[in-house]
Amino acid sequence: MFEDIFLPINIPYPEGRGIAWHSPEFFPELEQAKLLIFRVADTERDFTDYPVCYALRDLIWNIAGENTVAHLGVYLDEDNGVGLGKLVDFLLKQYPEARLLIYGLRGEESGLIPVMNALKHLTFFLPSIKTRDLPILPEIISGQKFERIIFAGVQQYLVDADYQKLASYPKVDIWHLRDTDNEQIEVVTRHARMVWADYRILARGVTGSGYLPHAAGMDMSRWAAMFYYAGLSPVNRVMILSHARLETFVPIDSETLGIGIWHYFEGLKNKIKDYPLLPIQNLEKTEVYVHDYRTYLYHNPRTQRWWIEVPDSDEGTSLLPVSYRMVKAVSDGGNTDVLLKFW
Numbered sequence: 382m383f384e385d386i387f388l389p390i391n392i393p394y395p396e397g398r399g400i401a402w403h404s405p406e407f408f409p410e411l412e413q414a415k416l417l418i419f420r421v422a423d424t425e426r427d428f429t430d431y432p433v434c435y436a437l438r439d440l441i442w443n444i445a446g447e448n449t450v451a452h453l454g455v456y457l458d459e460d461n462g463v464g465l466g467k468l469v470d471f472l473l474k475q476y477p478e479a480r481l482l483i484y485g486l487r488g489e490e491s492g493l494i495p496v497m498n499a500l501k502h503l504t505f506f507l508p509s510i511k512t513r514d515l516p517i518l519p520e521i522i523s524g525q526k527f528e529r530i531i532f533a534g535v536q537q538y539l540v541d542a543d544y545q546k547l548a549s550y551p552k553v554d555i556w557h558l559r560d561t562d563n564e565q566i567e568v569v570t571r572h573a574r575m576v577w578a579d580y581r582i583l584a585r586g587v588t589g590s591g592y593l594p595h596a597a598g599m600d601m602s603r604w605a606a607m608f609y610y611a612g613l614s615p616v617n618r619v620m621i622l623s624h625a626r627l628e629t630f631v632p633i634d635s636e637t638l639g640i641g642i643w644h645y646f647e648g649l650k651n652k653i654k655d656y657p658l659l660p661i662q663n664l665e666k667t668e669v670y671v672h673d674y675r676t677y678l679y680h681n682p683r684t685q686r687w688w689i690e691v692p693d694s695d696e697g698t699s700l701l702p703v704s705y706r707m708v709k710a711v712s713d714g715g716n717t718d719v720l721l722k723f724w
Contacts, residue, residue: 384408386468387419387454392434399442402434403454411451414479416646417472419453421465421485432632433484436639442646450646462490469496473618480612480649482642484622488515488579497575498526500618504573505532506582506607508595509539510547510555515579515623527552533569534561534582536597549722551692558597563606564704567613571686571702572657574618576611580625580638588637601637608641612648615655620645655684656700664688669711674724678708691723 387403395402400418401409411417420433434452444450458465472481473496494517497503505515510532512518521530532547533556540555547553556569570576584598599607611620625638656664656679664679669689679688679700687708688700701723703711710717 409451414451432635436635462492466492486623500574501528510544567610608644609648612645
């Protein structure tokens, strides 16, 4: 069935490299796969033996068992993501223990909106919050069917005024580039069932590509952390990479993307079952005050992760992932303005 949906990859010497490839003669078994990878292309003119696969092939994958990582090939998106959305939904249901990593998207695939609504908790790594940079953004926000949406790595001077008000909405967090260090990257990806990373989040000059539009942006350490902590998340199901113009990539761009994918799988291998998959009773609870509001911090001593209890509705509450830096600020009665919108 999948052989008719995906174009095969045609690269030399793929055997024994740790990834099961969809080749012209072979389609991998998916039942045991922990990670399913595929690329999205607009037309068949987007050639299938592209440098990213060479970069992935040449990495050292320390994998136990066969077919742990499967590259499905190239999916042709000819209907603005409608078929892609149905395919993603089917793969998530058919292989509930597997993760999906999809790259090559343009940010225009409105057919993915139903998948996003179903996954409910989304994190976007974007250099800007502008419709022209992510055309599906207004539709995502206007639906408001999500539980939480996070924009991280945003460069404040690239944010349209219309989206400034998002920061005050309890279901939306905006973390600027200056505040998005490795610790905060773990926090914003911890509960995200879908992580969407824009390749342009990288700083110009980091990869040597003239395609990256901004001098400011993530360095390679934070780029690797973004993928690693998404993989480490106990609940993440989908990792998407957009605006990677693969047809114009120089080798170092392909290696950068390959390194990100490798770190995602490394996080997946190292993940430990944690809240919300563990009962809240497994966490240590401490009473604290946020600007005279009594609430509680929760701590998992095994994973060293922290949460704070915040209002979720008129009657309910939820646990918001926080960094140890935030825990110290709350415990010391310091500046916690980022939490004020919840009360």
